Amino acid sequence: MGDLLVAGVDEAGRGPLAGPLAVAAVILDPDRPIEGLDDSKKLTEARREALYAQIVGRALAWSVVxxxxxxxxxxxxxxxxxxxxxxALAGLPVAARHALIDGNQLPKNLPCTARAIVGGDALEPAISAASILAKVTRDRLMHALDGQHPGYGFARHKGYSTPAHLAALERLGPCPQHRRSFAPVRLMLDQGVLF
Known part of the structure; x- marks a missing residue:
């Protein structure tokens, strides 16, 4: 079984102007395959939700931070x-022996050996599963933040820099969930617009 403990790792929310980053690690169970795993961005919201339930129910281990x-x-x-x-890797209830990480960079100080795979969320089922867990977790959180910070439309655009979000930012100024280091928010703050 030790040879099978390979974790896929991916994130959701690097680009948005608001909200946290969600990162997931998943060790799939080869005896309980999940059909239809793919890059979360290629799946509908309903399909991601259905796969999320299967992943958390069938995976050997999973973690979302x-x-x-x-x-x-x-x-x-x-x-x-x-x-x-x-x-996310350190948070797995079962330690991974190896990690497959979406992207072209490996974090330092990982708890196991790892390999970076560009486009891995569409190539490796474990990375696809991590992509789905991260995206669904973050989308659910952005829906909740929409209620806490009305007027920005977080439930619709999930914090990405859509025209509607930029217009709301211009109208309302940044809320505590806006990333001050990201250019549109930083520029607004530099111009003296406060929340």
Whole structure:
């Protein structure tokens, strides 16, 4: 069984102007395959939700961590992603022997050996599963934040820099969930617009 403990790792939410980054690690069970795993961005919301339930029910182990906005602003989105990947792997209830990480960079100080795979969320089922867990977790959180910070439309655009979000940001100014280190928010703050 030890040879099978390969974790897929991926994130959701690197690009948005608001909300945390979600990072997931998943060790799939080869005896309980899940059909239809793919890059979360290629799946409908309903399909992601259905797969999420299967992944948490069938995986040997899974972990999702959030890197909050203040940490993203303090250390930058790249470092926040690397830190989140290490935490997601360390948070697995069963230790992975090896990790497959979506992207072209490996975090330092991982708890196991690892390999970076560009486009891995569409190539490796374990990374696809991590992609889905991260995306669904973050989308659910953005729906909740929409209620806490009305007017921004977080439930619709999930914090990405859509025209509607930029218009709301212009109208309302940033809320505590906005990433101050990201250009549109930083520019607004530099111009003296406060929340």
């Amino acid at each position: 959030l890197v909050e906005v203040d940490e993203i602003d303090r250390i930058n989105i790249f470092q926040a992603t690397m830190a989140g990947m290490g935490r």
